Amino acid sequence: MTIAAPEQPREQDEERHGGRPGERHIRRRELAAFLRSRRERVTPEQVGLPRGPRRRTPGLRREEVAHLSAVGVTWYTWIEQARATHVSAQVLDAVARTLLMDPTERAHLFALAGTADPRTEAECTLAPKSALKIVERLAPYPATLQNARYDILAANRPFAQVFGDPAELHPAERNCLWLLTTSERWMRDCLDRDEMLRDLIAKYRAGMAEHMAEPAWKERLNGLLEVSEEFRGLWERHEVAPTTPHVKRYLHPVVGLIRLEHRNMWLAPQAPAHRVVAYVPADEDSEERLERLAELSHG
Template sequence: MTIAAPEHDVHDSGEQQVRRRELAAFLRSRRERVTPEQVGLPRGPRRRTPGLRREEVAQLSAVGVTWYTWIEQARAAHVSAQVLDAVARALLMDPAERAHLFALARAADPRTEAECTVAARSAVKIVERLAPYPASLQNARYDILHANRPFAQVFGDPAELPPADRNCLWLLTTSARWQRDFLDRDEMLRDLIAKYRAGMAEHMAEPVWKQRLDRLLAVSEEFRELWERHEVAPMSPHVKRYRHPVVGLIRLEHRTMWLAPQAPAQRVVAYVPADEESEERLERLAELAGEQGTA
């Protein structure tokens, strides 16, 4: 049976065509770097192709030879995440290569571990250098990957929580301390849920995003009601009020700095005093911490 070649949409943009060509070239380059011995195939005496043949990649990834050939010829308009996952495994791609593959195809990586939850050492240094201002390192799901000492003093130390609970959305929904001390908590929760929904649109196929959502939906009727509103919101600076049990009211402006435009997306969130009184109270907290450290 003859399979007809895929027809590209006449409205395909120049960017889409460039992406298909880049994807094709990237796959060819990875295929040529993998030897038959690395994937348990015999080399054979008459092999002239560097690396693997197309039909061998198709066999290893359980993808049709014709379809894989079209991908490498930039003739496949849409490549599924399942095919990309299988091909990435067959070509022994490392995490950086895998992320690049999915980015070129504009597909969400279905692997749960696709988004890194480990804080880079350089990012940790940035967060620590922001003291006496509270600061944290977060990923796109609002998981807190690292927090400096001022953050722990104002909001509580995430390191004391189970890893699954070190998430701003979870804490705003379930933490008695955050519900008590965050004077704008209701507004913050509604805003953060809207931002999570907007961010999730780019990660619908990633199980870890759905797992986070399902956990919140299961424990909080308030969260379920807000989620059903289908509100979305962009990232933007804003001032919020916090009532600290020792130094009193602190008004902080949230400032976000993305560390990289591509996945795994991580950002430094700094909490900058919105007025002189708030700055003085943060400095007082730092002094108290110093006194406790020398006691």
């Protein structure tokens, strides 16, 4: 089945796809140039086509890309001429496969088109060694490596002492939102738990706006909506919030009250980026109590 070219949207329809007119025009031109450069890079032999004696075009012809992608020739031509005001995820996916794009190129393609990639593969759970070193070296301060969905990918010993060891949990439960919603320990020890949950839900909603079609984001959200009536009620408020440093209180059963400031160190500018979250003591008493925990772990 060939994906036919839709009618050119009217100006008011184009407005609904977001961005200012000048920005949209720049994006269309960048998208067109990027597709031409990728098309010219792929040889006919790479996609199972004969080269033929009269081929002058470097790489593939437009009609060949359209045919291999099951996209109308006219519509693909419009895209490369920066005339297409909105390109669907289905078309982008087909073209990316035809042009043999790697994950970075594919992500760039969808970003230029302003369209969420519905087939984003699960993020690699293997944390970079450099990030793991940072997390470990932050001891005696608790620290974790997280992604944009607040999944805990790695944690150091102080974090495990204060909050519990994520390694002892099922992988699906290694998530800050999940723990704030379901963990008896977090509900008991996080003295600002209600405020933290509202804030984190608002941040998750703000972050999810860029990942609405991604299965991992929807799966996490659906799981939380199913397991917690409290979460459902807070989610229905449609509140959003930025990621900002803040101080929270934790009552540890051994060393007592610890006040920690959450600090985010992003490892990459792209979303969903990994970030190191450091829990820095907000006062001298809290620092002394973290040091005491560290001594107990070596005792």
